[in-house]
Amino acid sequence: MARIGVFVCHCGLNIARTVDVERVVEAARCLPGVAFAADYAYMCSDPGQGLIQTAIQEQDLDGVVVAACSPSMHEATFRKAAQSVGLNPYRVEVANIREQVAWPHQRAPEHATRKAAQIVGALVEKVRRDERLQPLTHPITRRALVVGGGIAGLTVALNVADGGYPVVLVERADRLGGKVAQLASLYLDGGQGERRLWERIEAVRHHPLIEVLTEAEVVGFEGYVGNFTVHVEPSDPAADASATYDVGAVVLATGFDLYPKERLPEYGGGRLADVVDSLAFERMLGANEILRPSDGRVPREVVWIQCAGSRSPERHRPYCSKICCMCAAKQTIAYRQAVPEGQAFVFYIDIRSQGRGYDEFVQRAMETYDVVYLRGKVSRVVERNGRLEVWGVDTLTGRAARVEADLVVLMAAAVPSAGSGELARLLRVGCDENGFFAEAHPKLHPVESLTAGVYLAGAGQFPKDVPESVAQASGAASKVLKLFAREVLASDPAVAVVDEQLCAGCGLCVPACPYDARELHPWREVATVNAALCQSCGACAVVCQNKATTVRNMTTEQVLAMIEAVL
């Protein structure tokens, strides 16, 4: 007879406010195979885990059901706690009575309590039939691929290589440096930005452990964490030099592009020669030639339009591009220094200068450089007598504002760089609704993607300025270093398995698998499972005509027993 312990968590009041926890415990005690049941305020806390561990030892338990929050939250916590006192971790299951009971049924506590007891009953039936599994292990290829040679990619490559591991850096353009190399200066860097970027590029170029591939793109990708195979081809299809690399980790540092000014017709983008974007103005600053494109004259009045394409859910992009406020302030100061008699205007919605010295920097633009900041959106830019007229509103005076200008600089939205969507699909990395790479958790996993072994750095995840990109890139590097510190990788053994006696080699499971984990054996007429890719979804088990495929610890027998327990 099984000796199963049931542990019901209050989650403070999250569960206990709705579910009558004591009744769930009472009900559990009456279930066949249950030797012990208890409840506690926070089962995940130290004393809560201690309670489980003590019970396993004192009651000689051979299985555990914890009724608490979602298993994605704490299954690992409880399995580890049980394992440390000698219980096989795969004999520990979590009954989700928070997200699936207490929260959705707050208005029906009686129903919720009954449902919680039923879910516990089902999980007890599952644990009774759970196998004692051992984790699977896979070797790791300790080499990293970094996609993108901007400041983020350079930083990742250098950090990983300095940690002692080889890196392949793939850059689409013909040179390294990315967007930062196109900037005339960085704000608040004491004029050192260009030199330091150049130093970093040189360090990457000459690092014995870094292989730099410029004018190259990733075109093929397969495998799983620790064991990826990547196909790289030259950007120029005429060149014939494709190569294949085995890598253990990938960092995506593909950065951003500017929202095309042609898509901002209300501001004359693409139509009026003297309406330029922020990077075009950087080039003027860098060349020390601030001249109007139309006639080569020095512009005496320049208008910067912020949020050009940003914060515009109806027409353009809904989000704030984060970096434009400071970039505009930097450009106005640089312009006023280059053209002391010139006048600078900035149309803005909110001034977002958040960072060390940033707010003070914008204040300096306003006070020392007499930059006129106008709070309001620009409705349109028109051409009149060879000059531009910017029609906007000054929301502080409530009046319409018309500013004549020689040059208009659009602080165009930052969008994911071209091709990052295809790359995301190739690498099975999710994107958010705006096309930026999705991080694994918005708070606590900001540099991890949802695909194990693929990490994110820089503005490809969301617009970031240089210090934030660099810090995040170092963060991504630490994940690679952490992964490579191990000799082998452990993975979940509760995956699909094939009973070769029953398998007819029909192949139905192959297209059913969404993770490319199923294949037919090249010569024996049976189907195989790549355990590292299998996510235990069970789709293959469902289509298998002979019941040859089962998912370990989620067998047909287990599922039927669980259903019976609920009915």
Place this chain on the structure above:
Amino acid sequence: MTAGRDGVTRSPATGGHSSSGLPSSVLVVGAGIAGMQAALDVADAGYEAVLVERLPSIGGRMAQLSETFPTLDCAQCILTPRTVEVGHHEQIRLLTYAEVEEIQGQAGDFRVRVRRRPAYVDWEACTGCGLCQEKCPTTVVSEFERGVGKRKAIYTLSPQAVPNKPVIDATHCLHVQRDRCGACQKLCPVGAVDFDQQESVVEIPCAAIILATGYSLYGLERMPEYGGGRVPDVIDALAFERLLSSSGPTAGQIRRPSDGREPREVVFIQCAGSRDPRGHLSYCSKICCMVTAKQATLYRHRVHGGQAYVFYIDIRAAGKGYDEFTQRAMEDEDVVYLRGKVSRLFRDRDHVIVWGADTLSNRQVQIAADLVVVAPALQPHPETARLAQMLDLPTDEHGWLLPLDSNLRPVETRRPGIFLAGSATGPMDIPETVAHASGAAAQALKLLSRC
């Protein structure tokens, strides 16, 4: 010797050495989300991390938060797995209720003296049953609850504390002060209470040091224009987090401090002490706009029909989903955003009268509020100044630690082997802090790989 999870004093680490005989461990100062992340990254890479925390348990500011923006994930729910992981990690040694006293040596070979305060409880024996806290007769205002809740003289910061071992607050304990009571000692089932416990000093050899000392809030008492801390229904943002928190003193019910009533009109004041070079601090504190938008949203979820007002200068919602979140606060939750500063506020019977300006309509606004929540400026934690002086590290004029290069070396310092993580370098929200802290860990790992 493997590190313990309970933070019990033991002899200096002997396992944390490389083959060269030099230490191969990393000392992390501060166990908030930054320090925990840095320690985990170092420890997961196979090196020992020694995590030193001034308070009795780890988790830092995030442990005080109710929900997090922009997803409204419950902070406790996402933090607890992490504190538990840190507490149980075989490669992490916790030294809580302790302070760094002295640091000698250089990159690759530091020696750090850490002084541990006496908890008056033998943590090795204590089971964390909580009986002592239940029976202690002395109740005092809790710093962790930010003044809106109470604790006992023997206490843990929260029920989910890691390590879940209590400390005795000697200044309020009847036994320590007047040789009376002693209830905890008499009742402790394992005899863990030890009034003779002395402070101890631990020597830690380490290859690198990561400073993650975090921030503190500009005090209400320094802002007479907002009542100077003397108006009971004017509280700071962290106190409001405790009111919102389901594990807080009101179990998530919004109750104002003066009379326990549910406030129907709440005014949120942003940039309190920030962006004010003449009166207070010149810089923007970066996180308050989102904190306020979140708090106003949560207030509206908790108090149906309640009205929230926000006074702001600029709305700084720059981050993934941040601007959209603030828009939802305005449009879906009907939070009234008023662009302008509050000139003063005062108590009038059972209201707090708020006088402010609405610069968009160019009018004066007066609101009779039931509760005012002030979002004070972030300041470097006082520990930061002490450590900066000890290590001869530069700070800016406000006391934030300066990185080697603000653009290209944001986590390094001018002293090799000493790295910065999180808001010790300036205000940062949680995701930025976590990425930054991992960045600091990468620098430490790089250094260790060469040892």
